[in-house]
Amino acid sequence: xxxxxxxxxxxxxxxxxxxxxxxxxxxxxxxxxxxxxxxxxxxxxxxxxxxxxxxxxxxxxxxxxxxxxxxxxxxxxxxxxxxxxxxxxxxxxxxxxxxxxxxxxxxxxxxxxxxxxxxxxxxxxxxxxxxxxxxxxxxxxxxxxxxxxxxxxxxxxxxxxxxxxxxxxxxxxxxxxxxxxxxxxxxxxxxxxxxxxxxxxxxxxxxxxxxxxxxxxxxxxxxxxxxxxxxxxxxxxxxxxxxxxxxxxxxxxxxxx
Amino acid sequence: xxxxxxxxxxxxxxxxxxxxxxxxxxxxxxxxxxxxxxxxxxxxxxxxxxxxxxxxxxxxxxxxxxxxxxxxxxxxxxxxxxxxxxxxxxxxxxxxxxxxxxxxxxxxxxxxxxxxxxxxxxxxxxxxxxxxxxxxxxxxxxxxxxxxxxxxxxxxxxxxxxxxxxxxxxxxxxxxxxxxxxxxxxxxxxxxxxxxxxxxxxxxxxxxxxxxxxxxxxxxxxxxxxxxxxxxxxxxxxxxxxxxxxxxxxxxxxxxx
DNA sequence: GACCTCACTGTGGTAGGACCACAGCAAGTT
DNA sequence: AACTTGCTGTGGTCCTACCACAGTGAGGTC
Numbered sequence: 001x002x003x004x005x006x007x008x009x010x011x012x013x014x015x016x017x018x019x020x021x022x023x024x025x026x027x028x029x030x031x032x033x034x035x036x037x038x039x040x041x042x043x044x045x046x047x048x049x050x051x052x053x054x055x056x057x058x059x060x061x062x063x064x065x066x067x068x069x070x071x072x073x074x075x076x077x078x079x080x081x082x083x084x085x086x087x088x089x090x091x092x093x094x095x096x097x098x099x100x101x102x103x104x105x106x107x108x109x110x111x112x113x114x115x116x117x118x119x120x121x122x123x124x125x126x127x128x129x130x131x132x133x134x135x136x137x138x139x140x141x142x143x144x145x146x147x148x149x150x151x152x153x154x155x156x157x158x159x160x161x162x163x164x165x166x167x168x169x170x171x172x173x174x175x176x177x178x179x180x181x182x183x184x185x186x187x188x189x190x191x192x193x194x195x196x197x198x199x200x201x202x203x204x205x206x207x208x209x210x211x212x213x214x215x216x217x218x219x220x221x222x223x224x225x226x227x228x229x230x231x232x233x234x235x236x237x238x239x240x241x242x243x244x245x246x247x248x249x250x251x252x253x254x255x256x257x
Numbered sequence: 258x259x260x261x262x263x264x265x266x267x268x269x270x271x272x273x274x275x276x277x278x279x280x281x282x283x284x285x286x287x288x289x290x291x292x293x294x295x296x297x298x299x300x301x302x303x304x305x306x307x308x309x310x311x312x313x314x315x316x317x318x319x320x321x322x323x324x325x326x327x328x329x330x331x332x333x334x335x336x337x338x339x340x341x342x343x344x345x346x347x348x349x350x351x352x353x354x355x356x357x358x359x360x361x362x363x364x365x366x367x368x369x370x371x372x373x374x375x376x377x378x379x380x381x382x383x384x385x386x387x388x389x390x391x392x393x394x395x396x397x398x399x400x401x402x403x404x405x406x407x408x409x410x411x412x413x414x415x416x417x418x419x420x421x422x423x424x425x426x427x428x429x430x431x432x433x434x435x436x437x438x439x440x441x442x443x444x445x446x447x448x449x450x451x452x453x454x455x456x457x458x459x460x461x462x463x464x465x466x467x468x469x470x471x472x473x474x475x476x477x478x479x480x481x482x483x484x485x486x487x488x489x490x491x492x493x494x495x496x497x498x499x500x501x502x503x504x505x506x507x508x509x510x511x512x513x514x
Numbered sequence: 515g516a517c518c519t520c521a522c523t524g525t526g527g528t529a530g531g532a533c534c535a536c537a538g539c540a541a542g543t544t
Numbered sequence: 545a546a547c548t549t550g551c552t553g554t555g556g557t558c559c560t561a562c563c564a565c566a567g568t569g570a571g572g573t574c
Contacts, residue, residue: 031564034528035336046375053376059554070529072329075555079292079333080340084369086376092537093553103378105369112341112365113447118303119310119343121360122447129394130447137390190370190379190387194451290556316525327558332526349566350524 034069038077041067046101057087057099084108109197117201124205127198128254134195135179135250136243139230141186143239150185154178154231161224164217168210171220176203178227182234182246223253291326295334298324303358314344314356341365366454374458381462384455385511391452392436392507393500396487398443400496407442411435411488418481421474425467428477433460435484439491439503480510 045051057063060078064071078099081087085108089099116122142150157178161171176199183195213219226249233242302308314320317335321328335356338344342365346356373379399407414435418428433456440452470476483506490499 043372043375046372053378072528076333076336079336083337083340084372086372089555091535091555094538097537098554101376103373103376105373105378108369112362112369115300115303115341115343116360116362118300119358119360121310121362122450126445126447129398129445130391130451133390133394133448134387137386141386188383188386190383191390193379194387329558346526348526348564351567354566355525
């Protein structure tokens with residue numbers, strides 16, 4: 001069986017780990033879709049070091065020909081890679097046109113988390129605990145790794161949020177950016193990206209809650225004050241205190257109802 | 258700098274923050290790719306509640322016709338959703354065949370993290386810190402949420418790792434499953450999935466390190482002992498201690514060189 | 515009547531071809 | 545020298561056709 005495309009160089013690979021062997025030694029034959037084979041090849045090129053961030057992939061048509069698959073298969077693989085934030089694509093000719101390997105996990109993570117929050121696959125309470133775990137670490141690291149530029153950026157966001165005229169939308173956006181800025185100041189890329197994704201995924205939810213507040217200004221003032229305290233702890237280089245403040249800050253807002 | 262929208266509706270909700278307005282009021286026209294429009298429609302259906310986990314999407318051909326796009330566009334959107342772990346697809350006819358909404362972020366997260374580790378987008382040191390942050394939380398929660406079945410599963414993994422005949426491969430797999438089991442026992446789905454993804458993404462790296470140990474048995478014995486201590490803390494319901502032990506456990510192994 | 519066989523139908527999977535829009539580049543024109 | 549124009553390579557989109565698979569039910573066989 002498995003005629004599986006003429007003309008494919010479609011090789012095996014397929015290292016299915018630990019699958020319940022139902023009948024003595026009869027593995028169920030891997031029926032990998034073609035685009036997955038393409039994905040494997042690309043990953044192999046990266047693993048072997050022949051392909052690294054910044055490099056340009058062959059044109060879709062060329063890659064299809066080289067792998068012996070149709071362009072559709074290549075395109076679907078590219079779609080997946082794009083969804084993971086591994087490549088960026090653009091039209092046109094020239095050196096930088098086409099498909100380029102660029103590691104940008106941020107957006108991809110955000111979309112992933114947001115979709116699963118929407119699907120109720122994960123509850124908001126879970127997201128809150130995860131945020132706390134990550135942002136504690138962000139704050140702790142940021143206290144020692146943040147530079148003057150980072151502090152200045154944070155101060156800028158604080159100033160906007162201090163403005164009594166500030167709308168819930170603006171406040172929410174700046175709040176997001178404030179937390180994200182701390183995450184990036186931590187120097188830990190992964191923690192930063194995950195923190196960003198979580199905060200961004202909650203953006204709509206938090207905005208709704210802010211807009212639904214009876215006394216938005218009072219809440220905003222309280223949150224802004226807590227932000228200032230966190231900022232002060234960061235500037236003072238007190239990581240542990242910053243972490244505790246962040247935890248109280250996040251938990252405090254959610255616990256309000 | 259490419260704007261590179263993600264997920265803007267067909268219409269212009271594009272709120273590009275701080276982009277140099279070149280000519281008075283001339284927004285550069287959002288040129289969303291068609292498959293992104295399909296994605297938006299699907300997300301809208303989910304947001305509105307008309308579509309939820311477990312539901313079946315229309316057949317690709319029907320969906321294409323309904324949205325007025327080609328089947329290719331629909332397929333590419335499906336590929337993205339699949340890569341995010343939002344849908345599963347299967348051939349055949351019948352009620353459960355076709356495309357079904359199923360929230361399974363695990364694999365998707367794992368692949369995403371693994372790819373970015375491979376691309377050196379995030380360093381292993383960063384992954385370790387992220388793991389610690391998350392697994393501390395996992396352990397803390399598991400100490401109060403874990404049930405007898407969870408404890409039994411953990412004990413089973415421990416028994417295998419205690420076996421002096423245990424190979425590095427087996428040990429590594431069981432170690433992974435041990436940490437993953439704790440994460441799932443925490444009751445926090447998001448933390449569990451992220452923990453799993455991180456541990457899985459490091460699987461190959463850790464295996465290499467284990468195999469490269471001068472005295473594998475001694476290292477395995479030490480790790481196994483630490484596992485037992487963690488397990489004991491969990492059974493005793495001492496979350497804080499379990500968290501500290503986990504941190505020391507993870508940090509200790511990485512710090513060895 | 516109970517059971518098996520087999521064609522039918524609806525589903526995703528794949529391929530190949532065609533055309534479009536876009537961006538860079540080079541040759542030609544002013 | 546500066547501008548214009550057409551060429552070329554890239555992803556973006558669509559269409560059409562066919563394949564593989566799994567459930568369903570009609571028909572035949574015992």
